[in-house]
Amino acid sequence: MTKYVMALDQGTTSSRAIIFDKTGAIVSVAQKEFTQLFPAPGWVEHDPAEIWSSQIGVATEAMAKVGLEGGNIAAIGITNQRETTIVWDRETGRPVHNAIVWQDRRTAAFCDNLKASGKEELIRTKTGLVIDAYFSGTKVKWILDNVSGARERAAQGKLAFGTVDAWLVWNLTHGAVHATDITNASRTMLFNIHTQTWDEELLALLDIPASMLPDVKESSEVCGHTAPGVFAEQIPISGIAGDQHAALFGQMCTEPGMVKNTYGTGCFMLMNIGPKPILSKNNLLTTVAWKVNGETHYALEGSIFIAGAIVQWLRDGLGIIRSSSEVEALAAKAVQNDGVYLVPAFAGLGAPYWDQHARGTLVGMTRGTNASHIARAALESIAYQTMDVLKAMEADAGISIQELRVDGGATGNNLLMQFQADILQAKVVRPGITETTALGAAYLAGLATGYWQNLEDIRSQWQMEKTFTPDPEQQQRETWISGWHKAVDAARHWAQQ
Numbered sequence: 001m002t003k004y005v006m007a008l009d010q011g012t013t014s015s016r017a018i019i020f021d022k023t024g025a026i027v028s029v030a031q032k033e034f035t036q037l038f039p040a041p042g043w044v045e046h047d048p049a050e051i052w053s054s055q056i057g058v059a060t061e062a063m064a065k066v067g068l069e070g071g072n073i074a075a076i077g078i079t080n081q082r083e084t085t086i087v088w089d090r091e092t093g094r095p096v097h098n099a100i101v102w103q104d105r106r107t108a109a110f111c112d113n114l115k116a117s118g119k120e121e122l123i124r125t126k127t128g129l130v131i132d133a134y135f136s137g138t139k140v141k142w143i144l145d146n147v148s149g150a151r152e153r154a155a156q157g158k159l160a161f162g163t164v165d166a167w168l169v170w171n172l173t174h175g176a177v178h179a180t181d182i183t184n185a186s187r188t189m190l191f192n193i194h195t196q197t198w199d200e201e202l203l204a205l206l207d208i209p210a211s212m213l214p215d216v217k218e219s220s221e222v223c224g225h226t227a228p229g230v231f232a233e234q235i236p237i238s239g240i241a242g243d244q245h246a247a248l249f250g251q252m253c254t255e256p257g258m259v260k261n262t263y264g265t266g267c268f269m270l271m272n273i274g275p276k277p278i279l280s281k282n283n284l285l286t287t288v289a290w291k292v293n294g295e296t297h298y299a300l301e302g303s304i305f306i307a308g309a310i311v312q313w314l315r316d317g318l319g320i321i322r323s324s325s326e327v328e329a330l331a332a333k334a335v336q337n338d339g340v341y342l343v344p345a346f347a348g349l350g351a352p353y354w355d356q357h358a359r360g361t362l363v364g365m366t367r368g369t370n371a372s373h374i375a376r377a378a379l380e381s382i383a384y385q386t387m388d389v390l391k392a393m394e395a396d397a398g399i400s401i402q403e404l405r406v407d408g409g410a411t412g413n414n415l416l417m418q419f420q421a422d423i424l425q426a427k428v429v430r431p432g433i434t435e436t437t438a439l440g441a442a443y444l445a446g447l448a449t450g451y452w453q454n455l456e457d458i459r460s461q462w463q464m465e466k467t468f469t470p471d472p473e474q475q476q477r478e479t480w481i482s483g484w485h486k487a488v489d490a491a492r493h494w495a496q497q
């Protein structure tokens, strides 16, 4: 019987299942968007039941589309939107609250207080993270503080916390396994990336009982099997990684100094920095890239909160396009931005600014401004934010980055990719398979079960599809960049009380 590996890719806006064969080629894909809930300004939630039902639905659909059954799947890999926080009852398996999504800003004031109380250095040194509402820790605390009876039940060991990977594992195993992997753990602000354990001092600081926490596994390791009845046969769950870490692996950035940028809802640039967790001096995060066969690789990360999501906003919020793919043609109608800049700080600004109070800002409009300028400014904002992060990364690593490997939904946009190369003055390289997040999770899962023997087995599978080279004639770059930074200044601190 021919065997395959299935990746479950639970993203911010959709759940996807992708089945790969031994050559790393895609055999089947199924995808389902799910509901985004915005219960208050700055709040973003998902229904955990819908996360699970959409994910198991697409897994079954991807198999059925090509006539595969459980017995055909050698391993399952999970990759997920990170930081998004779910707390559930261990006995009933029911969540006590909606998932609080990574973009949610409700704990920003608490984070300000934490900073004011001088905890920044402690948290940075232990976790590699800056204090921000982005990470899971303060979201767990919010649930315990705000859901009636939750704190008491948590103290009695009755509640479980997990990021989305742990929630999927719990459901796939019918509650037999409560586990996460080290990459997801490194995004909680509760995990010490040096000792690789949950940190008691941070748990005490946020008043979170250790009994709620999942076991922490390597990224490529069998952590359990699907429960009987989930699929026709029980399948090992043998790879887990946060989506950005999985993408770094799927892009085969396995050597220190290699960099990838994923253009999805947000943009996330990660650089492999090898086995030592170097702390950033330029407001980037230090995070665990993966742990495989007992060897940990670390990464520097620049997280941008709104990237492709700005295109969704043009579609759903402004209504100037009907589908994301229309944005390129609309933007191309404006040869230049004509001084119009859009800073998409809808959820504050992430790296390298870390301004929780920045807000979305559109500047530089005149009577000649039309929808195409706004579309162009939206696309350019993705590239400018990436440039800010790349400059910080170059400063930290002391190197000049010549090549950026890219993936994610927005990389299909050639205008954006060319502008990115021009503004960075670096090559932008798009691989044949842009589903590198899912591919990375599949590789991690397949390596643990012997589907692939070792890295050499898979390294040669990475192939370039198109390289965007910078236009050497570009004269206006510096002017454009200084316009962008003026616009960022206008967006900053806007919502500060």
Ligand SMILES: Nc1ncnc2c1ncn2[C@@H]1O[C@H](COP(=O)(O)OP(=O)(O)O)[C@@H](O)[C@H]1O
Residues within 6 Å of the ligand: 011, 012, 013, 014, 263, 264, 265, 266, 307, 308, 309, 310, 311, 312, 324, 325, 326, 327, 328, 408, 409, 410, 411, 412, 413
């Ligand atoms: N042609 C395009 N140009 C720009 N952005 C696009 C284009 N097509 C899709 N996108 C954006 O890419 C994002 C989806 O990418 P994906 O990698 O699936 O994201 P996620 O994993 O965050 O859900 C959406 O925000 C969408 O607006």
Ligand SMILES: O=P(O)(O)OC[C@H](O)CO
Residues within 6 Å of the ligand: 010, 011, 012, 013, 080, 081, 082, 083, 102, 242, 243, 244, 264, 265, 266, 303
């Ligand atoms: O779902 P994505 O691809 O936008 O990724 C979300 C990130 O993991 C959040 O940190």
